[in-house]
Each structure stands twice: as structure tokens, then as C-alpha cells.
Amino acid sequence: MTATSYDAVSYPGYAYEQTHPDRIATQATLFGMSPASPAACRVLEIGAGDGGNLIPMALGLPGSEFVGIDLAAEPVGRGTAVIDELALSNVTLRVADVLELPADLGQFHYVIAHGVYSWIPPRPRDALVAACGRLLAPHGVAYISYNAYPGSYLRDMASDILSFHLKGVGDPGERLARARHLMALVVAANARTPYAGVLREHFERVLQHPDPLLYHDDLAEVNTPVYLHEFVAHAARHGLQFLAEARLHDSQLHELPADVASELGRLPDDAVVREQYIDFVVNRMFRQTLLCRDDVALDRTLDARRLAGLSFAAAMRIERTVGEEPTFVGRGGVSFQPGRRRLSAAIEVIAAAWPNAVT
Ligand SMILES: C[S@@+](CC[C@H](N)C(=O)[O-])C[C@H]1O[C@@H](n2cnc3c(N)ncnc32)[C@H](O)[C@@H]1O
Structure with a gap:
């Protein structure tokens, strides 16, 4: 392999919570899928760099198997040294080009590509989506992030x-x-x-x-944003369909003024069209989209019965004023009052349990 710009200038690896199988499985469950348990699954990350995202997952989910591939040998070497030091046997990083993925990879329940799609040339970009279509298990989910128009x-x-x-x-x-x-x-x-x-x-x-x-x-030489509808059409050419945005609240209309939300709510009952119009009104620059195989029957009606069996966790601070309902303050300073006593009491229990989850 020839040296790449990622060998010359290191890219810092981070853990991205929205790519965690636990988060993705929750989204998939809410939309009617039967995803693999995060505790016993196989995860592939394409463009995994130094494993900054995969290694913490592997530590937290010892019953699952994690494979990362990346074109650049330098970050893979650094990540492999960390894996060896931690003596982790459920995660491997391999130097590989998405254009020529090893034949022995097998199927995966989750495939992640964060910060890759828009930053690679057309051929590997297509190979990335093709790999998701080929390697996903029947109820598997792929996460791909990319720069989006119109904001980009x-x-x-x-x-x-x-x-x-x-x-x-x-x-x-x-x-x-x-x-x-x-x-x-x-x-x-x-x-x-x-x-x-x-x-x-x-x-x-x-x-x-x-x-x-x-x-x-x-300063990247390749930086190719796409509209959501173009991305979804690309995915469809490889047997994949739009499942959801990885952050559920990015698709919620209730953060928009009521009259705007009501007009968008009257759009045809097509998740992609609705999401596309949300991008127009918020001028979105970046997307983190979940895809699944096109033969999976989805049901996007949010049904409370699907919450059964899920765990609840929330990083929130509780602010109290005597005689008033508590205010919950999330990361980034977003705050709210649920307006219903029983709901408020339930959220208090969840917030107090953080960083643990309530089942
Ligand atoms: C912007 S970095 C993102 C790294 C990591 N996913 C993150 O978000 O921190 C893009 C990564 O894709 C890798 N990459 C670029 N072209 C590739 C290819 N053809 N096959 C596999 N990996 C590739 C680069 O080496 C780099 O590590």
C-alpha cells in the first residue's frame, strides 16, 4: 500500500456515540426491525482509522466482535498497539482498501462509516455503499455520515x-x-x-x-456533499433503503415553529421527502444516515409498545425551584419541563441513574 495523507498527518480518533450498536439497535427497533443484540453482534467499521471509535465499543461489549479496516497503515498500527496493550481479543484493525475488501470478512449486523463517504473519490465511495449492501445481515443496519446539501x-x-x-x-x-x-x-x-x-x-x-x-x-482535496435524496438513490442501487437519521431528534418536526411543522407534516407520507424538506428549512450541512436492506418491512409509526425491552438513559441535570415542576437540562444546555407529573417523575429516575440505564 502506498502512504496516504492520513499516514502523513494523524487524524484523531474519537468515540461517536451515535454509531454505537446500542443506539443503532434502538432506532431500528423503534422502526419495526429486529436488530441483533448489541451484546452479541458483529460490527464492521470502514475507515476506522486508529480504532478510536471501535476500541471503546469492544471494551464495553465483550460478547461482540469488531473489525475495522482502513487504507492508512499508520493509524491502524497505532490502534493495534492499543488493542494489544488492552489484551482485547474481540477487535481487530486491518489495513485494507474498501475497493478490495478481504474476502473472509463474513456478514455484519452493523456497518459503520463515519467521516468517509464525502471524503473519498467516486469509485471507493461507491464501493463503500456496495460493501454495506453486500455485507449486511438480513436485519443489519449501516451508518454512513456525509456532508449534505443545501448547507454544504x-x-x-x-x-x-x-x-x-x-x-x-x-x-x-x-x-x-x-x-x-x-x-x-x-x-x-x-x-x-x-x-x-x-x-x-x-x-x-x-x-x-x-x-x-x-x-x-x-482542506481535503475530495469533499463531495450530496442531497439526502441523492444519497438514498445511491443506496438503492446497492439494495439498501433509508431507515432513519442516527439522531432521532434531527428528524423531529416539533423543534420547528408550529406552522412550519404543520405544513411539513402535510407532505406526502414519504420519510425521505419529509427529511429532504427538513434539510431545506434548517439548511443542513451534515447527515448521519442509517440504512437497511430494501427487503426489510419498516414501520415508522412510533408505537409505545416497541419501548418494551429497551433501556432508558439520559445525561441530564435536574434544576429545582420550590413549588415548580423540575427542569431537565441536557448536554449542550437544552432544557425542558415535561408538563406531566408522572412523566416528570419517570425522567427524574432516569436522569438520577446516569451514566447507568434504567430497564
Ligand atoms: C476523515 S477520516 C475518518 C476516520 C474516522 N472514521 C473518524 O471519523 O474519526 C477518513 C478515513 O478513511 C480512510 N480511507 C480513505 N480512503 C479509504 C479507502 N479507499 N479504503 C479504506 N479506508 C479509506 C482514511 O485513511 C481515514 O482514516
Whole structure:
């Protein structure tokens, strides 16, 4: 294998909770599937890097098997050293190209590709979706994240400007320094048109990114956003259908003003069309979509009976004012009062149990 940009500049591995089999199985159960138990499943991560996402899962789910593949040998080597040090026998990282996946992989209940689809050229991008279609077990679920339109037109604008500025500059350190300089210049110009304002705010945010993220995400030579409907059409060519967005609340209409939600609620009963219009009104830039095989019969009506057998967990702080219903404050500062005493009491029990779950 030839060295890749991920061998030259390390990409920091993280654990992404929305890719955890427990979370994905919950979504699948809510929509009428019978997913494999997270405690006894097989998980494949494509573009797994140094295993920052898979290794914690393997630690927490000793009865499941985790396989990560990545084109870059350097992060795979680093991750393998961690696996050896922890003496984990249920997780392996392998150097492999998604274009030529090893024939002995077998089937998987969950396939994850976080931060890969938009950042690889068309052939491997297609091979990634094809691998999900080929390797998923009958009630298996694939998670693929990608940059989405219409919001990513802003990324395209930024990327065009930076590509022009960095033409012919190969050295990673120099690319980073020059990009930071130009972005700071645009911010300092403080031009007073609406479009300049949007770009300025974008560059202000991007300037906060640490070097490895800036290098691989924002200065990447390949960065291909797609509309949700294009992504779903791509998945359909490989025998896959849209299941849900990995964060359920990203698909909820009740966070929109009531009249907007009511109008979107009158759209045809087609999950993809509804999701697409939500992207238009929130100008979404990024998606984390769950797919399943197209022969699975889904039922997206949220039915309370499907909650039976699930566990409940919530990272929430409880704020109390004498004589008032408690306020629950989640991560990121989102707060709410359920408005019903029994519901409030149930959420108090769940919040108090965190980080454990209530069954
Ligand atoms: C932006 S990084 C994301 C890494 C990790 N999934 C994360 O989110 O932290 C993209 C990863 O895809 C890997 N990759 C790129 N092309 C690939 C290919 N053809 N086959 C397998 N992995 C590939 C890169 O080496 C890199 O580790």
C-alpha cells in the first residue's frame, strides 16, 4: 500500500456515540426491525482509522466482535498497539482498501462509516455503499455520515477559495499556515454584505479547528456533499433503503415553529421527502444516515409498545425551584419541563441513574 495523507498527518480518533450498536439497535427497533443484540453482534467499521471509535465499543461489549479496516497503515498500527496493550481479543484493525475488501470478512449486523463517504473519490465511495449492501445481515443496519446539501454549498464556497490559495502547495504545515492566514484575512476584512457575513462566520468556526481536522476535513482535496435524496438513490442501487437519521431528534418536526411543522407534516407520507424538506428549512450541512436492506418491512409509526425491552438513559441535570415542576437540562444546555407529573417523575429516575440505564 502506498502512504496516504492520513499516514502523513494523524487524524484523531474519537468515540461517536451515535454509531454505537446500542443506539443503532434502538432506532431500528423503534422502526419495526429486529436488530441483533448489541451484546452479541458483529460490527464492521470502514475507515476506522486508529480504532478510536471501535476500541471503546469492544471494551464495553465483550460478547461482540469488531473489525475495522482502513487504507492508512499508520493509524491502524497505532490502534493495534492499543488493542494489544488492552489484551482485547474481540477487535481487530486491518489495513485494507474498501475497493478490495478481504474476502473472509463474513456478514455484519452493523456497518459503520463515519467521516468517509464525502471524503473519498467516486469509485471507493461507491464501493463503500456496495460493501454495506453486500455485507449486511438480513436485519443489519449501516451508518454512513456525509456532508449534505443545501448547507454544504457554504463549505463548497470556502473550499473553492482555499483550493485556489493552496494550489501547488504540498507541504502539510505550509498548507495549514497559509489557509489559516487567508481565513484570518477574510475575517478581519469584516465586509458588510450578507454573503460575506456568512463566509466570515464559517471561517471563524473553521479557524477553531485543530490542525488535523482542518487539514483533512476543510482542506481535503475530495469533499463531495450530496442531497439526502441523492444519497438514498445511491443506496438503492446497492439494495439498501433509508431507515432513519442516527439522531432521532434531527428528524423531529416539533423543534420547528408550529406552522412550519404543520405544513411539513402535510407532505406526502414519504420519510425521505419529509427529511429532504427538513434539510431545506434548517439548511443542513451534515447527515448521519442509517440504512437497511430494501427487503426489510419498516414501520415508522412510533408505537409505545416497541419501548418494551429497551433501556432508558439520559445525561441530564435536574434544576429545582420550590413549588415548580423540575427542569431537565441536557448536554449542550437544552432544557425542558415535561408538563406531566408522572412523566416528570419517570425522567427524574432516569436522569438520577446516569451514566447507568434504567430497564
Ligand atoms: C476523515 S477520516 C475518518 C476516520 C474516522 N472514521 C473518524 O471519523 O474519526 C477518513 C478515513 O478513511 C480512510 N480511507 C480513505 N480512503 C479509504 C479507502 N479507499 N479504503 C479504506 N479506508 C479509506 C482514511 O485513511 C481515514 O482514516
